[in-house]
Amino acid sequence: MSAHGTPIPMTARAAGPLRGEAHVPGDKSISHRSLILGAMAVGETKVTGLLEGQDVLDTGRAMQAFGAEIEKIGETWHVHGVGVGGFGEPGNVIDCGNSGTGVRLIMGAMATSPITATFTGDASLNKRPMARVTDPLALFGTRSYGRSGGRLPMTIVGAADPLPVRYEVPVPSAQVKSAVLLAGLNAPGETVVIEREATRDHSERMLAGFGAIISTEVTDEGRVITLQGRPELKPQTIVVPRDPSSAAFPVCAALIVEGSDVLVPNIGLNPTRAGLFFTLQEMGADLTFENMREEGGEPVADLRARFSPDLKGIEVPAGRAASMIDEYPVLSVVAAFAEGRTHMPGVKELRVKESDRIDAMATGLRAAGVHVEEGEDWWTVEGRGHRRVPGGVTVESHLDHRIAMSFLVMGMASTKPMSVDDGGPIATSFPIFENLMAALGAEVTRG
Numbered sequence: 001m002s003a004h005g006t007p008i009p010m011t012a013r014a015a016g017p018l019r020g021e022a023h024v025p026g027d028k029s030i031s032h033r034s035l036i037l038g039a040m041a042v043g044e045t046k047v048t049g050l051l052e053g054q055d056v057l058d059t060g061r062a063m064q065a066f067g068a069e070i071e072k073i074g075e076t077w078h079v080h081g082v083g084v085g086g087f088g089e090p091g092n093v094i095d096c097g098n099s100g101t102g103v104r105l106i107m108g109a110m111a112t113s114p115i116t117a118t119f120t121g122d123a124s125l126n127k128r129p130m131a132r133v134t135d136p137l138a139l140f141g142t143r144s145y146g147r148s149g150g151r152l153p154m155t156i157v158g159a160a161d162p163l164p165v166r167y168e169v170p171v172p173s174a175q176v177k178s179a180v181l182l183a184g185l186n187a188p189g190e191t192v193v194i195e196r197e198a199t200r201d202h203s204e205r206m207l208a209g210f211g212a213i214i215s216t217e218v219t220d221e222g223r224v225i226t227l228q229g230r231p232e233l234k235p236q237t238i239v240v241p242r243d244p245s246s247a248a249f250p251v252c253a254a255l256i257v258e259g260s261d262v263l264v265p266n267i268g269l270n271p272t273r274a275g276l277f278f279t280l281q282e283m284g285a286d287l288t289f290e291n292m293r294e295e296g297g298e299p300v301a302d303l304r305a306r307f308s309p310d311l312k313g314i315e316v317p318a319g320r321a322a323s324m325i326d327e328y329p330v331l332s333v334v335a336a337f338a339e340g341r342t343h344m345p346g347v348k349e350l351r352v353k354e355s356d357r358i359d360a361m362a363t364g365l366r367a368a369g370v371h372v373e374e375g376e377d378w379w380t381v382e383g384r385g386h387r388r389v390p391g392g393v394t395v396e397s398h399l400d401h402r403i404a405m406s407f408l409v410m411g412m413a414s415t416k417p418m419s420v421d422d423g424g425p426i427a428t429s430f431p432i433f434e435n436l437m438a439a440l441g442a443e444v445t446r447g
């Protein structure tokens with residue numbers, strides 16, 4: 001999908017080893033939150049390293065529609081915030097494009113202000129479930145009117161007199177947790193969110209950084225997060241770390257393309273995000289963390305990935321799923337090149353992403369000659385080991401950037417090339433993917 005919605009077919013083929021440094025873009029989760037929290041602070045937040053992918057740009061436009069001023073000067077994004085409770089009513093429909101994170105967090109951020117906003121997205125986002133966010137927002141007094149099944153387009157009527165909320169998140173979702181916390185900012189008193197399974201904790205870390213009073217207690221119930229309402233958020237200077245979810249693509253490509261040796265510098269290794277890298281190491285990947293350090297309160301390292309001819313299939317612990325939820329598509333590609341089966345349980349959430357990712361990957365993997373089994377919340381990839389993956393097919397990306405990039409990574413190592421019907425969605429999270437992979441020596445072409 002280009003900006004105009006015209007599909008962009010892409011093909012990747014084996015073309016020698018991948019070598020060099022891969023400077024991947026800024027973290028998508030932190031980028032969305034920088035703009036949203038910057039818009040809710042009083043004064044000027046400065047952000048460098050922002051991911052300039054379509055998802056984040058759409059969030060920036062939405063923040064402008066609610067009254068924040070946002071401009072890029074040189075390499076720095078300047079966000080002039082309107083303060084907690086300072087959002088104005090947008091004059092038009094808010095289009096969040098392809099982004100679940102964008103729409104769900106923004107719904108939370110406006111839900112406790114006395115304004116009304118209507119949200120929409122692309123064909124993928126308009127299929128995704130929103131009741132998981134509007135149900136807890138209703139506890140604050142927020143009303144929502146969407147299509148059947150809680151789908152976009154949807155109008156949210158913010159609570160004029162919000163109540164504080166105590167809510168246990170029923171699915172492992174950082175987006176739901178974050179929506180409730182952002183709504184809690186403009187509710188008086190304490191809002192409490194409980195999550196059984198730890199999900200990415202960028203909202204908690206960044207809220208604390210912006211001066212909110214927030215604490216997390218690990219109890220028998222799970223993680224109990226308590227936020228004091230109505231703080232004045234203080235503007236911040238944010239350096240966005242590089243995205244581990246984007247690093248996954250050059251890393252996984254290097255592991256399966258013969259002779260490769262790739263360094264991916266400055267990757268955020270927050271434990272709530274780094275599950276893929278430990279999984280790959282357990283599979284026998286030649287993947288090392290170099291120059292481990294701490295930056296902006298987050299662990300950071302340079303990842304070095306080398307061709308790993310003797311990868312083994314493993315059982316991926318279900319408890320690790322949340323820390324690598326966006327990486328399962330590309331993990332399944334690596335699993336196809338490993339010896340033996342890789343079983344991935346506890347991943348029902350994959351069915352409600354930009355596409356049903358289990359179905360999209362299973363269909364494409366099977367077409368490319370890989371045996372896959374699946375159930376509602378699990379899937380198994382039968383690795384081909386030294387019998388290379390045949391490839392040689394065109395698969396559908398279903399408006400899903402991670403599906404498109406995963407099959408292109410596969411094409412870099414399969415016997416015959418792999419094509420995707422539409423690589424346009426890659427621009428939502430990794431706009432420099434083609435150039436970055438080409439600079440390493442990959443052959444990715446359009447058409």
Ligand SMILES: O=C(O)C1=C[C@@H](OP(=O)(O)O)[C@@H](O)[C@H](O)C1
Binds near residue numbers: 100175178
């Ligand atoms: O909070 C976030 O920034 C995200 C949370 C995850 O979604 P869920 O909350 O639906 O698991 C993840 O898949 C998404 O890419 C980004």
Ligand SMILES: C=C(OP(=O)(O)O)C(=O)O
Binds near residue numbers: 100402
């Ligand atoms: C699931 C993803 O994003 P979102 O939910 O923000 O659309 C993703 O980037 O893999």
